[in-house]
Amino acid sequence: MSELYIGLMSGTSLDAIDAVLVDFADGIRLAGTFSMPLQSALRQRISVLCCSGTDEIEQMGRLDRELGEAFAEAALGVLASSERQPHEVKAIGSHGQTIRHRPQGAHAFTLQIGDPNTIAERCGINVVADFRRRDIAAGGQGAPLVPAFHAGIFSHASRHRIVLNLGGIANITLLPAGHPEAVSGFDTGPANLLMDAWSMTCRGRAYDADGEWAASGDINKPLLEKLLAHPFFSQPAPKSSGREDFNPAWLEQQLASLGARPSPEDIQATLLELTARSVADAILGLSLDHGDLLLCGGGAHNSALWHRLAELLPQWSLASTADHGLAPDWVEATAFAWLARQTVKQLPGNIPAVTGARGPRVLGCIYPA
Template structure:
């Protein structure tokens, strides 16, 4: 049966830098956006440890990569199938699954820049029977881009307003901003600003064996250490001009422990200073964009960190701070939805990158297409 505009459902699969879970959404974009169903599949600690071992150079990497690529492909498919079942989604209406995969290396500044995400899309296509679009970042890199961030194109389509300048702040493992000027003739810009939750999560896991700092309560109990913050801000990434992107290669527990070796601080004070590192680096980036009293819209897991939000408001008093739930999409589901949208772009032979954001020479259709069973 021929699919109509209203029939077109896209799934998005996302596993981010925090390595906590696979998120899945089922959405439609035409004639208007609707979030139909969501699902989360937590990653167990053993699997997280294996993935982390691949984010930095080590032994026997090719065998580990091959096994994890297959295993994650199976888990992405499991998450998608559970979403379809629980959401009572008609598989025949699903046009494609957009799968980000799990990033294990992102080297935009290497002599030959590269990025690598695992979670075999062939396995996802076979186990779901649905066409999969994956490997979005490498085509942008092939045309001179950073391969990241890719979500600003979706932010532009979803959140731009002609009434007011806006900034979308994604607080995942890494923080990135998208500037959305009200003036339609002004370029959308976007780039990574530095760590968001990645260091705070690593530190509380190291000290307290908690996955994350709920509401930023532990950070709020500590005291900011300006001298420690100053040393953290000496990381060369913060002085790089945009376009720029980063990841675990730059900001990780080993980097933090190297900085901490010079002095001794209470654990809670270190957490407070890590929160301030995120807030300060974000605030400096937003101020450099010289927007007029922009609305700052938060998404990602860090949108629920009340202490971080309070620090951002203190550092950015002219910004109205809210989150994407005010515009019909919970902060939790923005990135997965972005990759559903990117799959729609690819299936429609439309570009998915913004050259002003990634530094690519030209816009390109992104990703590879892996047909489902019987080509559906």
């Protein structure tokens, strides 16, 4: 007997909707994968909604429905590619698309859109969505939510491990050897989102494949120092980040405050160094000082970034999560299939030590088929 769930994920990179079909009958097995690139016009409309602007409610309402359709298409895509029927699936866990994440201050909030009603209607499958807001209501950051899942599959009895997810934003999960229950983690800052934006501005390319363009430039130290002075980096955990903290307008301000503007490739080299340094500094500040560093997310394919992380973290042995049973591109979507299953079983999905919530909570809301 199989126990099938679908996970749907679209992160801050706005690159694609990732869909996985996961079988939990005997551990965790990927039974199908499907990725649906976001068209540039849609990507543009999402990024507009990520900052304050005019007519936001109307735009959000429309985009919520449109993304609901897109998420449904991705769920049906993974079913078709794995030759399964909707009635075989227990539930879809849909992260949604974050358009605002403000975890600090009074009335902290986070907002993910992609109407779950539309997904349930189109697919005829139960949908679990809105995972983050219960954690925020309980005083947490609402993020990161993947560490509980990481602890379940990547912990090791005698080796310390850190899982590093390099999406638009980077987050780490700490897994002390032999103590999967002592899991912790937080966002370290930008992974790809600034590099992607700069690559698009200067070269019209959605990302710098393998970090080749960055590798052709030189790090600009004055710029790097300005970027590393962002207050997020010195903020203590629990903490989480997004496009609100790191975006092209912020980068432009830092560039404008420099005496001379570096060349485009030097800026890209400096942005890659910012990602590597902020991740490495976060890891070097931990009580764990050696072990395995497991990379996932699209940034795991950036060999220039990988190389720089290896140099900055000589005590850590770098590996792809693929070497530990789950390919880097599917880890997050699989986590949302797992989180949906937690909700269906009325089990908590958050880890209070990670998010800062007052306690463990059953996350999300179920939209019946």
